[in-house]
Amino acid sequence: MAQPPAVHSYGGALPFQLHRVTGAMNALGTLWILALMVLINADVLGRNLLSMPVRGVPELVALSIVGIVFLQLADTLRVGRFTRADVLLERVARTSPRLCDALHAAYHFVGAALLGVILWASWAPLVDSVRIREYVGAIGDFQAPVWPIRLITLLGLAMTALCYLLLMASDLRRMRSRDRRTDA
Numbered sequence: 001m002a003q004p005p006a007v008h009s010y011g012g013a014l015p016f017q018l019h020r021v022t023g024a025m026n027a028l029g030t031l032w033i034l035a036l037m038v039l040i041n042a043d044v045l046g047r048n049l050l051s052m053p054v055r056g057v058p059e060l061v062a063l064s065i066v067g068i069v070f071l072q073l074a075d076t077l078r079v080g081r082f083t084r085a086d087v088l089l090e091r092v093a094r095t096s097p098r099l100c101d102a103l104h105a106a107y108h109f110v111g112a113a114l115l116g117v118i119l120w121a122s123w124a125p126l127v128d129s130v131r132i133r134e135y136v137g138a139i140g141d142f143q144a145p146v147w148p149i150r151l152i153t154l155l156g157l158a159m160t161a162l163c164y165l166l167l168m169a170s171d172l173r174r175m176r177s178r179d180r181r182t183d184a
Contacts, residue, residue, distance in 0.1 A: 008104060009170035010080025014163065022075035022159060029071035036064050056142030063136060067149045070156025074163045077111075101175035105168045112164035119157040126150040 013019045040061065043054040076082060093100040128134070129147040137143040 008080060009108075009167045009174070010078065012170070014078065014166050018159075018162065018166070019075075019078060022078050022163065025071045025156070025159065026075035029068045032064060032068050032071070036061060056137055056144060059136040059142060059144055063144060063146070063149045067152045070153045073156050074159035077160055077163045077167070098175055098178050101171050101178065105171035105175065108164045108168035108171060112161050112168065115157050115161035115164060119154065119161060122150070122154055122157060126154055 014022070039054065039057055043057040047053040089100055089103060092103065126147060129145075129150050134146040135143045136146060
């Protein structure tokens with residue numbers, strides 16, 4: 001006897017082993033957090049014990065937060081950890097699973113469209129950042145280029161938009177499989 005379709009698309013494998021890519025991006029973000037913790041502690045200890053702070057820590061932390069968020073965004077979506085209110089969807093899933101699938105597909109479509117717009121709007125700032133050699137920090141003290149974080153942002157947006165589209169396709173397949181089950 002066949003298993004009934006799942007209630008949602010989250011947590012499963014993605015085509016082309018993309019779940020491994022999103023997982024690796026998530027792990028890289030986690031390692032980056034650990035490196036920041038070491039850097040911040042070194043700064044605090046250097047500041048308090050040796051009166052010699054580590055230069056550029058505030059700038060690196062500010063840039064890193066953005067990079068970490070976008071590295072971990074796609075996997076957070078893939079496993080269903082985005083913050084949202086499921087009260088309505090849970091009720092709809094009990095009474096009309098097909099409608100619940102359609103609502104999930106619509107949610108994923110809107111997410112992909114929104115991230116597509118943000119991705120498109122983020123391209124010019126990346127190009128400008130490379131062209132003008134944008135940096136944070138002060139000349140002679142500490143400088144870090146901004147373009148790597150802008151590139152990570154673009155890659156994270158692209159992977160998350162792709163995840164949204166793949167989840168939408170999964171929702172639509174599940175909805176069609178429910179139709180076939182009711183026709184049989």
